[in-house]
Amino acid sequence: MTEFTFVHTSDLHLGKGFGQMPDELRGRLIEARHEVLARLIQVARAHNAGHVLVAGDMFDSTGPSEGVRRQAATAMSASEDLQWWIIPGNHDSLQGEELWAAFDSESGDNVHVLREAATLEIEPDVYLLPAPLPRQFPGVDLTGWMADADTPEGALRIGLAHGGVVSFGEDFDSSALIPPDRAKTAQLDYLAMGDWHGYLPVGDRTYYCGSPERDRFKHNGRGACLVVTLAGNGATPKVESVETGRFDWRFADLPLNPGMDAGAELERLLPADRAVRRDVLVQLHATGFLRMAERGAFDEALQQAEPDFARLILQDEELATEYEVGDLDLIAVSGALRAAAEDLHNETQNTDLSAEDARVAQAALNRLWSLVKEG
């Protein structure tokens, strides 16, 4: 048989609201999620793939707005040269009867919502074995049936599932039930997985493609899909990750120490090309200590950089300010200001105080330095 190429995607989470984001950014993020459909179509066409497999969580909930649902249906239906094979995931499980009923009625013939765990021939000698989620938490391994599913000899067997793989990793959902060797036990040529928002191979035939448009800092980089080519039954699949996301989500640890040029460290973590920063969201997890002046300089550097980015967030709960006696001279060498500074400084060093009180005192001391500096 000839090669069979398809696009593997999942976790589009259309309709996600990004309520924790500023309104202007929310709009852009929401729009980017919708536009990812067009980019998937582009990728499929560019790679001569006639099928797009969506491994669950196409929608963020079982109750997306009518606009989100219909526009998705319209965009997918318009690509008549592509066949869309969709399984409901935990976010948009089959319990969303209204969703899927309406989506069906609004979609063209090239869009298929798979409700049954049954083999389906999507091309001659190419069989799809879907494992749609009947409810958000099915509590059972829905891929189990694949091992006993019959397909003609020599036909391609492609599994489509959503959920966690057992012993997948510490961060993974503890309710993960899919065995990591499912592809082998079910003699699958490829098992297209969804649920994990980052790219992750589990063996040479099982892949998490990741979300095509990222929505959190957990997975660095832009979203992507996978272009999978199956040369034939039993052949190792050729898998290519193709970037589809607009927004680049980045999370970085930023360990700091006194004497370190915190501003330079910051810049080092940020993309040098200022032009791309508009579509970059960064979350920095700062740890360690800075001297008071260094902290001020770091904050200034952060403030300088922030407008460039879609979002620049600093987690500084674990970043402490280290004081030396000379540091307080920056506020005042004598007088009441000095006394106030020393009072606050003493509180930062007082182990009898609660961590919160010490944190407040530290922030108050830093704020005093800023106010004095501002004049």
Add this chain to the structure above:
Amino acid sequence: MKITAITLQNVRRFIEPVRIGGFGAGLNVLAAPNEHGKSTFFDAIHAVFFVSHRSNDKTVKALTPRVGGDPEVSVEFEAEGAGWRLEKRWSGSASRKDAKLWRDGVLVAQKSEAEEQLSGLLKPPSDGGPAGLLWVRQGVVELESGGEEQMARRDIMTSVAGEVEAMTGGRRMETALAKCAAFLGLHLTKTGKSAQGGALKACEGEVDELILRRDTLKDDVRRLQGDLDRRRQVRRELEDLEAPEAFDVRAEALEKAVAGLRAAEEYDQKVQSGEDKLGLLLARADKADSKKVALQRALAEKALAVKEATEAAENAAQGRAKHEEAQAQLDAAQTDHDKATREADAAAEVLRLSHRVERAASTESRRKDLTGRIVKAEGLTKTIKALQNDLLQGVSAHTLRQLERLATDLAVATRSRDSAASAFSVTYSGAGKVRQDGTPVTEGVRHAVTGAVSLELDGIGQLEISPPEGVDDGSVAQAGAALTKALGAADVATLAAAQASYETRKVAEAKLQEARADLKAFAPEGVEVLREELAGLPEPVEITGTVTDVATAEAAEAEARQARDAAAVALEGARTTVQTLRETMSRAEALAETAKERTTRADQPLIGYGDAEASLQALQSDVDAATVEIATAKTELEALRGVAPDLATARAADTRARSVIEAAEKQINQLREERAALGSRIAVISSAALEEELALVGERLEDAQSRLARIRFDIAVYQRLQAALRAAQDSARENYVAAVHKELVPLLRMIWPDAEPEIDADTGLITAITRRGQQEDFEGLSGGTQEQISLLVRLAFARILAQDGRPAPVVLDDAIVYTDDDRIEQMFNALTRQSEDLQIIVFSCRQRAFRRLGGTTLSISRIEKVA
């Protein structure tokens, strides 16, 4: 820090480099005429330490010479045990701006780095810090317009204020506090609540609103999920109910139930027929048995009736015989009775006549008695009337008691009078007598003299005796008069007559009572009654016939009556007997008749039975035959019942099967309706995209809560900072004011021996001073005194800093302008005293006066080139 030299080039009029060197550790004086350049050096010292080489502000411009050029200032000083040189060049050209710092002859920093190191050495910030202590100047720099003198004073005061502020935080403290207050004011009210319009209030409101919205959405989503679950359940139930298999099951059940019911009904009919047949047989047997029993009873009845009729007839005959016999006895008794009656009547007539005779005799006797009584009574009546008259003449007992009481009264009165009166008695010894009123006076008797007594003494003559005066008070006469009057009224002369009259009257009363008793005995009810009775007595009549004495007549009459009564009793007994026997006879006859009729009735049931016994046997045969047939029918019926299905059960099964179908249809309709309703509701709710909104609201809430936490944290930070600043400011004011007071007093007393300053706790400024016991407001002091106090305050501050290990030079530029020559000596002493710890640099135009200050004399010298 100690300044050792300063060099200028291109600073105002010093185009060429000039220098002041040789600064000493204590007091340094540059006394030179005006326009000599003292203030230029003063400003240059200030600029090189506190104006950044990058600056291009008006201070720098003020240093630039009129002909142009870049001002350059170099200052040499000692600090932290090293020798330093600082050079700065200000310029409009960025490339020419420069700053360099040498330490012990080695260049250690340039430009910004040099500025930073300098800051470390100076420590003070540009304004308000301890370095402010350096400056006391004459001048008008950056002050508002006004007279020069006034401005100079204000400058001095401002400078002092700045020093105080340096202690208490100064403008930066106030700025920091103001920013704290401004920030907190944006979020909190004065009472610490969330301020309207503030971000805190808005954020709290947003969180509350989002929580409310989230909860509402959760409820809606929960309802939606409930509806979806219910619809799935409805669908499943409908699928179960509408499944063809389910229909078949229900139809099959109905068919089976119907067949069962038909079979049961057929059996039921057979059983019914059997029961009918059995019923007929039972009826036939019962009928035959009834006829048999009836015939038996008829035969028995007839036998009994015949027997009783025979007995009744015999009884009737006996009754009639007895009746006739009794009737004969009755007739005989009637005859006896008539005879006895006639004889009793005759005896009774005799007795009646005897009684009439006896009554006539009695009437006559009564007539005589009455007549005698009337006569007697009339005589008594007359006697009574006479006695009554006698009674009227006599004295009554009452009158007698009254007279006796009056006589007693008279006697008492007399004895009373006589006992009081004189008395005399006479004892005769011879024949001569004493006479009173001619009567001899009794011998041996006491004679009271109650009135004049005239005694005649025989032979002697007349003896007149007079009673004592007052012996007779008239009581005797009065009592005597009363007695006399009463006697007169009683028509008696004396008491004895009265007593005699009373006795007579008592006799008359006794007679009267006796007469009345007699009258009562003869005529108890009066004479008239007796007369009427007498008049009412019948007149005497004549009696004819056989008359005998009453007793005899009564005995005869009683005997005859007894005989008649005995005859009557006998007659009545006969009558009773006849009556009783007649009734007995009648009952016997009636019974006989009844028995006869019964016999006739007993024959009725037997009519038609020729041979009653034969008929009886035939009927028994019928009964026996029917009994056999009944047993057979019962056996057959029981057998049928044993195999017949229960009709009620079959009917119940049929009803249940139909009910199941009806219930299923009804449930199907209900579920369809519910499914439609749920579908509509779900469609409506689903169109609202609740879950998407719920997720969005949840994220927004998380964000709002995060922002709220940040705001609250910031508020806590500012509150803590504000508290720290206020506490430090309060403490500083208190501490520094005390320190200034301690340092200032010795300086003040160098000029005014008893001076005592008043320092404002808030501003740290001198508000008043007490001298020679008089307190004067600072504002009311002369300009010279004000500048002297201000300078001394500054020196006191400088001393405090020096003692605190932070010595700073004090630079004075014509700071004692208004001080006269006498006072200036004392100020010089104060400056000299303080210079033991401080470097003091004095610029003054008063050359002559300041020659007496002493210390190191400075001079401006030109040099070829800045080193």
